[in-house]
Amino acid sequence: MPSLELVSKNRCFRGEVHKYTHFSTSTQCKMTFNIFLPDTALSQKEKAPVLYFLSGLTCTEDNMITKAGALPYLSEEGIALVTPDTSPRGVDIGGEDSDWELGASASFYVDATQEPWKANYNMYSYVQNELQQLINATFFVDSSRVSIFGHSMGGHGALVLSVRNPGHYKSVSAFAPICHPTHSNWGRKQFTAYLGEDVKEWAKYDATELVKLYEGPTLPILIDQGDADRFYSSKQLLTSHFVVAVEANDCPIKLESNMRPGYDHSYWFVQTFIKDHVAFHAKHLRSE
Amino acid sequence: MPSLELVSKNRCFRGEVHKYTHFSTSTQCKMTFNIFLPDTALSQKEKAPVLYFLSGLTCTEDNMITKAGALPYLSEEGIALVTPDTSPRGVDIGGEDSDWELGASASFYVDATQEPWKANYNMYSYVQNELQQLINATFFVDSSRVSIFGHSMGGHGALVLSVRNPGHYKSVSAFAPICHPTHSNWGRKQFTAYLGEDVKEWAKYDATELVKLYEGPTLPILIDQGDADRFYSSKQLLTSHFVVAVEANDCPIKLESNMRPGYDHSYWFVQTFIKDHVAFHAKHLRSE
Numbered sequence: 001m002p003s004l005e006l007v008s009k010n011r012c013f014r015g016e017v018h019k020y021t022h023f024s025t026s027t028q029c030k031m032t033f034n035i036f037l038p039d040t041a042l043s044q045k046e047k048a049p050v051l052y053f054l055s056g057l058t059c060t061e062d063n064m065i066t067k068a069g070a071l072p073y074l075s076e077e078g079i080a081l082v083t084p085d086t087s088p089r090g091v092d093i094g095g096e097d098s099d100w101e102l103g104a105s106a107s108f109y110v111d112a113t114q115e116p117w118k119a120n121y122n123m124y125s126y127v128q129n130e131l132q133q134l135i136n137a138t139f140f141v142d143s144s145r146v147s148i149f150g151h152s153m154g155g156h157g158a159l160v161l162s163v164r165n166p167g168h169y170k171s172v173s174a175f176a177p178i179c180h181p182t183h184s185n186w187g188r189k190q191f192t193a194y195l196g197e198d199v200k201e202w203a204k205y206d207a208t209e210l211v212k213l214y215e216g217p218t219l220p221i222l223i224d225q226g227d228a229d230r231f232y233s234s235k236q237l238l239t240s241h242f243v244v245a246v247e248a249n250d251c252p253i254k255l256e257s258n259m260r261p262g263y264d265h266s267y268w269f270v271q272t273f274i275k276d277h278v279a280f281h282a283k284h285l286r287s288e
Numbered sequence: 289m290p291s292l293e294l295v296s297k298n299r300c301f302r303g304e305v306h307k308y309t310h311f312s313t314s315t316q317c318k319m320t321f322n323i324f325l326p327d328t329a330l331s332q333k334e335k336a337p338v339l340y341f342l343s344g345l346t347c348t349e350d351n352m353i354t355k356a357g358a359l360p361y362l363s364e365e366g367i368a369l370v371t372p373d374t375s376p377r378g379v380d381i382g383g384e385d386s387d388w389e390l391g392a393s394a395s396f397y398v399d400a401t402q403e404p405w406k407a408n409y410n411m412y413s414y415v416q417n418e419l420q421q422l423i424n425a426t427f428f429v430d431s432s433r434v435s436i437f438g439h440s441m442g443g444h445g446a447l448v449l450s451v452r453n454p455g456h457y458k459s460v461s462a463f464a465p466i467c468h469p470t471h472s473n474w475g476r477k478q479f480t481a482y483l484g485e486d487v488k489e490w491a492k493y494d495a496t497e498l499v500k501l502y503e504g505p506t507l508p509i510l511i512d513q514g515d516a517d518r519f520y521s522s523k524q525l526l527t528s529h530f531v532v533a534v535e536a537n538d539c540p541i542k543l544e545s546n547m548r549p550g551y552d553h554s555y556w557f558v559q560t561f562i563k564d565h566v567a568f569h570a571k572h573l574r575s576e
C-alpha cells in the first residue's frame with residue numbers, strides 16, 4: 001500500500017476536508033485527491049458510506065469540492081466524499097498539457113492501450129481499484145456502501161464504472177454526462193488517441209453501449225441535464241441515446257432523467273441540483 | 289451613470305448570476321462585480337433586498353460567490369447578492385501586484401489620501417456610494433433594504449461601512465474580521481501606505497475605534513470566528529477588542545459574537561456558517 005502524504009486539513013461543517021498525494025502504480029505518477037470525512041468517521045464511531053465524484057474536462061480534484069456546495073448535505077448525512085484528480089499530471093508526454101480535450105485533465109477515465117498514453121493514462125483502474133482500495137484501507141469507511149457521481153466527462157466516468165461493475169455501487173448519478181462517447185466528438189477524439197482505431201475497444205467505455213448488455217443487480221441512476229447547455233445542443237452529450245438504450249434493455253436499471261430549463265454546463269448548474277443528488281445517494285447508501 | 293458591460297450570465301437555483309464590468313469614477317479604472325438576482329427580481333415581481341459581500345486579501349469578486357455556498361439560501365429568501373472586487377486593478381502603480389498585503393486585492397476599503405494610491409484606491413467611496421447607486425439604478429432591488437457582510441479584510445470593510453453610516457444597513461455580519469486594524473500589522477501597514485503617518489486619520493477606518501462613538505439607530509451585528517485561525521492566534525484580528533468596545537459604549541448595537549472550535553480562516557469555515565449569516569440578514573432585511 002503506497003503511503004499517503006497529507007497536504008492540508010481543514011474543518012468544514014461537522015467534519016474535515018483532507019488533501020493527500022500518493023504515488024500511484026496505475027498511473028506511475030503522483031496523484032492528488034481530497035476527502036471529506038464526517039465526524040462520525042473521524043471519531044471511529046461509525047464507518048461512513050463513501051461517495052466518489054469524478055470531475056470534467058479542465059478540472060482538478062478541487063473544482064467540485066470547493067464549488068458544488070455538497071458538504072452541508074454530506075455532513076448532515078454522515079457520508080464521506082472522495083474527489084480524485086481528472087488525469088495523471090507531469091508524466092512527460094509531449095503535448096500532454098497543450099490540448100484541453102486530450103491529456104492532462106482529459107483522461108476520460110479509460111485504461112489507455114496506445115502510445116504515448118498507456119504507461120500512465122489508466123484512470124479506470126486508478127479510480128475503480130487502486131484509489132478505492134487505498135481509501136478503504138486508510139479511513140474509517142464502509143467499503144460495502146459505495147456510490148459514484150460525476151459531471152460531464154466525469155459523468156461519463158461514473159456511468160461507465162457503475163455499469164461495468166454490477167453490484168459494486170449502490171447508486172450512480174451524473175450532471176450533464178457525456179452519454180454516448182463513440183458517437184460524439186467528445187469521445188471519438190480521445191478514444192482514438194487512448195484506445196486506437198478499433199471501435200470495438202471503445203464500447204468498453206461507452207455507457208450507452210454498455211447499458212445495452214447490463215444484466216443486474218438493480219442499479220439506480222439519476223441524471224440532470226440543463227437545456228441551455230451548449231455542449232448538449234452541439235450533441236456532445238447525447239443524453240437521449242442513453243435513455244433509449246436503458247428503455248430498450250429490459251434490465252434492472254431504475255433511471256430518473258431530468259431536463260432542467262435554463263441551466264447550462266457550469267458549476268452554477270451543478271450546485272443547483274447537488275442537494276437532490278446527495279439525497280438520492282444517501283437513500284441508496286443507507287438502504288439494507 | 290456609467291454603462292455596464294455584461295461579461296457572463298448563468299442560471300443558478302431560482303435566479304441568475306451575472307458578471308459585469310464598468311468604468312468607476314471612484315477608482316478611475318474598470319471594475320468588475322457579480323450579482324445574484326432571484327427570479328422575483330428578474331421578473332420584476334418584487335424588489336429584492338440586497339446583501340453586499342466584501343472579500344478578503346488575495347480575493348477577487350469571484351471567491352465568495354463560487355465557494356461560500358450562499359446561493360441556495362439567498363434564492364430561498366429572494367435576496368440579491370452583490371460581490372465587488374477587492375481593489376482597483378491594473379492602474380499602473382509600481383509594485384501594485386508585488387505584495388499580497390498591499391495594493392491589488394488589498395484595498396482595505398479606504399479612500400487613500402497618499403501617493404501613489406490616492407487617485408485609484410478609493411474603495412470606501414466605490415462600495416458605499418458609486419456601486420450601490422449603480423445597483424439601485426440598474427436592477428429591480430429595494431434600496432431601502434440593504435445589508436452587508438464580509439470575510440477578514442472584507443469583514444473589516446463591512447463593519448466600518450455599517451458603523452460609519454448609521455441607518456444605511458439593516459444588519460452587518462463578518463467572518464473572521466480584522467477588528468482593530470490600528471492595533472494589528474494587518475492595518476498599520478496598509479493605513480500607513482494609504483492614509484499616511486497620522487494615526488488620527490486611521491481611526492476613520494477602524495471598527496473598534498468607530499464603534500466607541502456610535503450613537504444609533506440599532507445596528508444588529510453577527511461575528512463568527514474560528515479558534516484554529518492562525519491569523520486570530522497571531523493577533524491580526526483582535527475580535528475581543530471590538531467586543532469590549534461595544535460593551536463599553538452603552539449604544540444601540542446588538543452584537544452576537546461566536547467562537548467556533550476547530551475552524552480556520554478559510555472558505556471551509558465561511559461556508560460552514562453561511563446559512564446562519566444569510567438567515568440573520570434575511571430576518572433584518574424583512575423586518576418592518
